[in-house]
Amino acid sequence: MNDTPYLIPAAPVIFEEEIKKSLFITYLAHTPNVAAAKTFVDEIKKKHADARHNCWGFVAGRPENSMMWGFSDDGEPSGTAGKPILAQLSGSGVGEVSAVVTRYYGGIRLGTGGLVKAYGGGVQQALKLLQTMEKKITTLIKLQLDYGFMPVAQSLFSQFGVLEVEAQYSDEVELTLEIEVRELEAFTQTIINKSGAKAVITPVKGIE
Incomplete structure (x- = not known):
């Protein structure tokens, strides 16, 4: 697992421009997986069902994961x-992002070079308007500890950016915690050392 954080869109973007009487409308949106990307494409296609073309591309995971990429010319000449x-x-360094460029044909042909410039340029301009936020790669763990160790544990939560998801209280405390993957090893060692190896950390099943 790559535990390095990456940028994702914080809000949708729309960019419009007219090129030789054709109207190009570029939509960008956050799509966390391939299914979400395809749903977004379908939504724009329905919204602009009267348009000549609704061309699209998506990066539906980490920016560098080409297994999660997709694109379509939607009737425009291949590759344009x-x-x-x-x-x-893919060159923006932003992950989980989809773009749909809607074209209303204005009667003047742009040629293959003109089309490449129009579609690529629209997305380039939209990306300049895009606000992003950092997506941290996290995992869930269980922490079992004595009540007396809670104040120390909670100070470590702050230190390592740990989020308390759930708590169960019986003879001892059992907490479900969310933590950045890259902080897990250091956090585990610190908890074990500070508690004299009395605190127990286990991964939540189903989470890698």
Whole structure:
């Protein structure tokens, strides 16, 4: 697992421009997986069902994970729309992002070079407007500890940016915690050392 944080869109973006009487509308949105990306594409296609083309591209995971990329020319000449859209997205360093560029044809042909420039340029301009936020790679763990150790544990939660998800109280305290993957090893060692190896940390099943 790559535990390095990466940027994702914080809010949708719309960018419009007219090129030789054709109207190009570029939509960017946060899509955390391939299914969400395809749903977003379908939504824009329905919204602009009267448009000549709704070309698209997506990076539906980590920015560098090409297994999660997709694109379509949607009727434009091969290589003139989907690939330029994807090239802008994959080169942006932003993950979990989809772009749909809607074209209302204005009667003047742009040629293959003009199309590449129009579709790629629209996404490039939209990316300049895009606000991003950092996505941290986290995992869930269980922490079992004595009541007396709670104040120390809670100070360590603050130190390591640990989020308390759930708590169960019986003979001892059992906490479900969310923690950044890259902090897990250091946090585990610190808890074990501070508690004299009395605190027990286990991964939550189903979470890698």
